[in-house]
Amino acid sequence: MESYDTRELQALDARHHVHPFTDHHDLHKTGVRIITGAENIYLYDSEGNKYLDGMSGLWCTNIGYGRTELAEVAKHQMEQLPYYNTFFQTSNVPAIELAEMLAEVTPAGLNRVFYGCSGSDGNDTVVRLVRYYWELNDQPERKVIISRKNAYHGSTMAGASLGGMQAMHAVGGLPIPDIEHIDQPYHYREGGDLDPDEFGLKAARSLEEKILELGADRVAAFIGEPIQGAGGVIVPPDSYWPEIQRICRKYDILLVADEVICGFGRTGEWFGSQTFAIEPDVMTMAKGLSGGYQPIGAVMISDRVAEVIDREGKEFTHGYTYSGHPVACAVALKNLQILRDEKIVETARDQVMDYLQSRFRELADHPLVGEVRGKGFLGALELVKDKGTKEKFDDSGKAGIACRSACADNGLIMRAMGDSMILCPPLIISREQVDELMDKLGTSLDQANTVLRGH
C-alpha cells in the first residue's frame, strides 16, 4: 500500500483549498480526512483506516466503488475522442447512445434529454426551460416556479434559489426573482395532531393556496424531490404526491421531479417518480446517473415540452461547453448498462431493501432516537433529547455532530443534517454488510448518548 504524509497533505490543503459547505475555522483545528482509495462499499484514508460508506459518497455511488469496466470505457473514449461540443449541429456517439438509453429507462413520455455536468446546472436548465416553454406558448407571464421550504436543488444561483434553505439564501442575496416556497411534507415536526395522510393532503394543498394567491396565469412550474434528501430524508405521506399531481394538472402547471438523489434505484424503483406514481413533465438527474464515476447531469424533457422546442425559429439560447461530454456520457452509459444487465436495482429491491429498512427501524427504541424514517435505500434517524416531547439538544446540531464523529471512530461514514443522521448506502450493499452497518451505528449511538448526556 502507498504511504502518505497525512500532516503535510493536511497543511497544504488548509493553505490552498477552499471546501464546499465547510466552516474553515473549524476544519483547520482538526485537519481534513484524506480519502485515498475505495472498493465495493468501503473507503480507505491516508492513515490506513477503513470505513463502510453509509452515504454512497454524496448520494451518488449507487453501483459501489471499483468497477474497472467504467475506467476502461473512460480510457477508450479519451483515446477515441476526448472532447467535442454538441453546439452548432454536432453530436457524438456516446451522447446519442446515452440519450436513447435514458429514453428507455425513464418513465413513459420522457424521450428527450438536455445534458449538463451536475444537478445544480440541471436545475438552472429547468428554470430557463420552463420559462422558455411558456414564452413559446404565448404565456410569457407564467414565470413563477414554486418549490418547498427545506428543499435542496443545488448550489448555483438558480439551484440555491429553488432550494428552500434559508442559510443558503443568505449567501449571495437569494432567491432570484419569481421563486416561491411552500411548506414541506414533514410530518414528525410539522404534522401537529393530523395523521400522516391528512397532513400529506394539507401540505399538498398549500400548493393550491399559493397558486391562487399568485394567480395561476403567473405560475410556470412546481419542482420537488420525490423524497427530500439533503433536507433530512423527508419521506412524504402516501397522500401527498397524488394531490400535488392533481393540482398541477388542474392549473396546467408543469411538474418537475428533481430525481438527482432518487433516480437510478435509490427508492427501490429506477426512479422516485415510479415509487410515488408521479408523472413529471421535466426530470432533473445527476448523481447516480454515472454512479459518481464522472461529473454528469441531465434534464429529461417530456413530449409535451419537446414539441414546443421543435417549433420553427425559436432557438433555446442555453448550454454548457461540456453538455454531452463524450467521456462522461460513455461512462454514464456503461453504468446504466451494468445497472440493467446485472439487475442491480431489482436485486437490491427484492433481496436487501426491506431488510435494511427493518434493521434500521430497530433503532427506534434507542433513547437518542425521536424518529426513524426512510424508504428504499434512504433513511434518517432524528436525534432528540426527549422522545416524548421531541425536544432537541440545541439548535447547533451538536447531537448530529456527536453521532457523526462516533460513527467515523467506529469505521462508518454517515452524514448529519442538523440532528438527523442520514443513511444512503450503495445499492450493492449485502445483508451481511447491512448487519455490519447497523452494529456500528448502534454502538455509535450509545457512545453519542454518553457524550451528550454526560453519563
Ligand SMILES: *Cc1c(COP(=O)(O)O)cnc(C)c1O
Ligand atoms: C445534490 C443535489 C442537487 C445538486 O447536484 P450537484 O451535482 O451537487 O450540483 C440537486 N438536487 C438534488 C435533489 C440533490 O440532492
